[in-house]
Amino acid sequence: MSDSLLQLSAIDIATGSNPLYTVLWMHGLGADGNDFVPVVQTLDLPATPIRFLFPHAPLQPVTINGGHTMRAWYDIQHTDFIKQEDKAGLYRSQRAIVALIEHENQRGIPSSHIILAGFSQGAAMALHVGLRHPDKLAGIMVLSGYLPLVHEIRQEAHVANQLTPIFMAHGSYDPVVPVKLARSSLQLLRDYHYSVDWHEYPMAHAVCDQELIDxxxxxxxxxxxxxxxxHQNR
Structure with a gap:
């Protein structure tokens, strides 16, 4: 799959005119950008206008699902997600997501006003892209996800986002992305001195009401x- 096929389309929702911030929210494996659109109405956010971008991952065969074609940020070849990782797919989607960030920059939203968010495979992408991004981001939100390519992160992480706040949330009974994997990602991030706000809920691979409040x-x-x-930088 060439990068030319990864010019991502996205659902664009603004809570007011002339947005000052962007939340770029990636869906999970097999879903699409519509998956988290309803969440916008439940977040009880301030009057500050915010743009929510929900991109659609490219269609591609997914090994773990019998090679069936579906929307995916990268291929998954093993039930142990960190075995035989699809490095090429991760980096390809990284470039596509960075292109969306740069498009927001062109629309007047600085990277420091952009939050990367995601669920499951989309959460893995939020962490993968966010830690490597060369410009400071406002935050990284990781829902039912994990950190991919753990052996590369020390060399590839950019100092620009060393202090960027990270929100991680996971279900204790998640049968898809085991909470053990998420906890190991949490420990690695803390070992590397990232600031992580961890939340664990008695749920499966889902989002619950308390999580939305948090x-x-x-x-x-x-x-x-x-x-x-x-204000301080003016």
């Missing part, structure tokens, strides 16, 4: 911190 609280804090930083 996401809303975290997003409000991120927006407040970005506003304070803007």
């Amino acid at each position: 996401i809303s609280r975290w997003l409000k804090n991120i927006l407040k911190e970005a506003l304070i930083s803007d």
Whole structure:
């Protein structure tokens, strides 16, 4: 699959005119950008206009699902997600997501006002892209996901996002992305001195009401911190 096929289309929703911030939210394996659109109405966010972008991952065969074609950010070849990782697919989707970030920059949203978010495979992409991005991001939100390519992160992580707040949430009974994998990602991030806000819920591979409340609280804090930083830099 060539990069020319990865010019991602996205659902674009703004909570007001002239958005000042962007939340770029990646869906999970086999879903599409519509998956988390309904969440916008539940977050009880401040009046500050925010753009939510929900991109559609490319269609591609997925080995673990019998080679069936579906929307995926990268191939998964093994039930142990960190075995035989699809490095080429991860980096290809990274470039496509970075292109969306750069498009937001061109629309007047600085990287420091952009939050990368995702669920499951989309959460893995949010971490993968966010830690490597050369410009400071506002935050990284990881829902039921994990950190891919753990052996590469020390060399590839960019200092620009060393202090970027990370929100991680996971279900204790997740049968898809085991909570053990998420906890190991959490420990690695903390070992590398990232600031991670960890939440664990008694649920499976899903999003629960308390999680949405916690996401809303975290997003409000991120927006407040970005506003304070803007004033200090003037």
